[in-house]
Amino acid sequence: MDTLEISSSNHYYYTMTNETAIDALLAFDFTEIEARIYCFLLEESPATGYRISHAIGKASANTYKALTALEQKGAIIVESGENRLCRATPPDELLAALSKGFESNRDRAKAELAALNLQTEDHRVYQLTTVEQVFARAQAMLESAEEIAIFDIMPGPAQRLEAGVLAARKRDVEIMAVLYEPNEVFDTETCLVTPSADRVRSIWPGQQLNLVVDARQTLMAFLSEDCTRVIQAVWTNSSYLSLLNYNFMSSEATALHYRSIASEPIGEKNAFWHLSLTQSKPPGLVDFLSVHAGAETDILNDDED
Numbered sequence: 001m002d003t004l005e006i007s008s009s010n011h012y013y014y015t016m017t018n019e020t021a022i023d024a025l026l027a028f029d030f031t032e033i034e035a036r037i038y039c040f041l042l043e044e045s046p047a048t049g050y051r052i053s054h055a056i057g058k059a060s061a062n063t064y065k066a067l068t069a070l071e072q073k074g075a076i077i078v079e080s081g082e083n084r085l086c087r088a089t090p091p092d093e094l095l096a097a098l099s100k101g102f103e104s105n106r107d108r109a110k111a112e113l114a115a116l117n118l119q120t121e122d123h124r125v126y127q128l129t130t131v132e133q134v135f136a137r138a139q140a141m142l143e144s145a146e147e148i149a150i151f152d153i154m155p156g157p158a159q160r161l162e163a164g165v166l167a168a169r170k171r172d173v174e175i176m177a178v179l180y181e182p183n184e185v186f187d188t189e190t191c192l193v194t195p196s197a198d199r200v201r202s203i204w205p206g207q208q209l210n211l212v213v214d215a216r217q218t219l220m221a222f223l224s225e226d227c228t229r230v231i232q233a234v235w236t237n238s239s240y241l242s243l244l245n246y247n248f249m250s251s252e253a254t255a256l257h258y259r260s261i262a263s264e265p266i267g268e269k270n271a272f273w274h275l276s277l278t279q280s281k282p283p284g285l286v287d288f289l290s291v292h293a294g295a296e297t298d299i300l301n302d303d304e305d
């Protein structure tokens with residue numbers, strides 16, 4: 001780290017604090033001067049307000065005002081003697097207190113906002129643009145589920161939502177899912193790994209999360225393969241669209257169930273088999289793959305189910 005000389009009558013010296021540490025504190029509602037004081041005191045405790053103001057190059061009045069705020073935050077402790085020496089609270093202790101304070105404020109805000117949040121049906125379809133939005137919305141949907149949640153979900157999103165699914169199951173919410181690899185959390189009678197999983201995963205240029213809850217809300221999200229980027233995601237609480245998606249997704253899962261217990265494999269003589277997405281190869285699928293995977297149309301030329 002660089003050493004900077006601060007011009008003053010006493011020519012104090014101090015080691016410049018890593019700016020990333022200061023930026024980290026700004027996220028906890030510290031002002032810039034508060035963050036600089038705290039970081040300085042981590043290296044130079046104890047120190048008087050006068051010494052601190054000269055070391056960080058700030059006016060004494062602003063420094064003492066910031067010290068009062070830091071003491072109220074629990075970020076520093078101040079000697080009761082005449083010199084009023086200041087010492088930084090250890091980072092682990094400070095962060096624990098900030099976390100507890102945040103949780104308390106979050107719970108209070110949640111209760112107050114819930115009283116204002118009158119849920120009414122909205123026929124609009126809304127875009128979700130970040131991965132955080134997608135998973136937060138999916139988690140909120142699971143928390144609001146009363147009877148049933150139906151998924152068509154690939155491995156990455158399934159892992160991210162395991163805690164939410166477990167919590168829903170503990171409330172006796174029925175979970176139905178079409179999966180693309182086994183997952184212990186989704187291990188119920190109504191959760192099935194599609195026989196076409198390997199085929200679909202080899203073709204599909206990302207990971208999908210489709211969820212409908214109680215036929216009231218629908219979320220459809222297409223994410224990058226590493227689940228760090230949203231390619232397209234929408235949410236709606238339109239009852240009509242949610243009912244349609246509920247019927248489609250439950251029918252798909254039911255069809256997979258009967259297919260799994262059929263005495264004979266479904267093959268070329270089955271007319272419906274030829275109309276499946278990866279067998280019929282409609283133009284929209286070819287267009288989609290060419291845009292998102294750079295795939296040639298012959299990627300679907302094989303005849304496996």
